[in-house]
Amino acid sequence: MRVTELARAGGVTAETVRHYTREGLLRPQRDPRNGYQLYDEEALGRLRLIDCLRSLGVGLPEIKQILTWADQDSPPVVDRHTPLAEQGRHICMRIQELQAIARWLDSIGHDDGPEAPSLKQLIESLGSEQPAIVTDGPRIGHQ
Incomplete structure (x- = not known):
């Protein structure tokens, strides 16, 4: 999925996806043919988790820690x-x-x-x- 497709699927704006990508919360792959950022279904799950946590008032540094635990497959x-x-x-x-x-x-x-x-x-x-x-x-x- 491209940025706009991920944003639409996640119910956020494309700028939100770009911001989370800059913050290191989402990690797209690059399409070697054109350099576009491509996101997979895991990125959609991460985006939905981030959005849900943000709606509960959890800050980006804390979310980054939570996602680090997920990336390491270690218990929080x-x-x-x-x-x-x-x-x-x-x-x-x-x-x-x-x-x-x-x-x-x-x-x-x-x-x-x-x-x-x-x-x-x-x-x-x-x-x-x-x-x-x-x-x-x-x-x-x-x-």
Whole structure:
């Protein structure tokens, strides 16, 4: 894949791909015929991981360390100071929020099920200290 193809597949801009390449996070091969940078499916996986970690607030230096562990096929030194360990609670909360939104979106598309929760209920749920999981029926708290 060329830069633009990788960017499109990864849901980012071509400039983002170029930036990550300059930072050493992505390592393309060069097409000997024309010098174009070519990326494989592993690069797409790396790009998606980078994008996901960035959306969680993990910095590029920490991401570079994580990718180094992957390149060396060595287990990460996981302790309470590892970037991913620090993000663990936030990641779980984010997953629950996104699942609640996905369930709400799914429920509003079905007229044959129980009454869908309102958008206001979804917002209230996401805004509480312990966000409730919005389902097709009544609101329920985290378990």
